[in-house]
Amino acid sequence: MMLKGTKLYSILTGACPKCHQESMYDTKNPYILRDVLKINDHCSHCGTRYRMEPSFFYGSMYVSYGVGIAFAIGTFIISFLMLETSLITAFIAIVISLIAFGPIIMRLSRNIWINLFMSYDKSLVKKD
Structure with a gap:
């Protein structure tokens, strides 16, 4: 993928912000609600700890x-x-979309937050 190696790639895919080799999450599907915020402790590829502090x-x-x-x-x-719907219909659409996209918003926010503090390191990527 062309974005690999960029913060945008890590943010959109939930990949490790340091090596981009694996997902930070136990379950990739954010709609499994019991697992939506379960994150691995560290990357099994590069060893990056995802929870830098409690x-x-x-x-x-x-x-x-x-x-x-x-x-x-x-x-x-x-x-x-x-x-061109009414304001009431638009409001209802906003509420429905925020509920429907809630798990994605939660994960996307975590991905953005961790990428503010970590950057991609291409020296951690395996050469094939």
């Missing part, structure tokens, strides 16, 4: 707010401006 991911709640606003604005633009 409560590290509390900061991702701030990111989650921004990501949720972005989803809400996108939904509003699609429903009210493009489909």
Whole structure:
């Protein structure tokens, strides 16, 4: 993939921010709600610890707010401006989209948060 080696790749895929070789999450599917926030302790490829300190991911709640606003604005633009629905219908669409995309927003926020503190290191990637 062309994005491999960029923060965007790690953010969108949930890959290890240091080596991009494996997922940070126990379960890749965010819609398995009991496992949505279960994260591995470390990367089995490069050994990077994902929880740098206790409560590290509390900061991702701030990111989650921004990501949720972005989803809400996108939904509003699609429903009210493009489909020309009423404001009530647009509001209902926003609520439904935030509920439907909630697990994705949670994971995306964690991915963004950890990528603010870690960068890709191409020396950790195996040469084939």
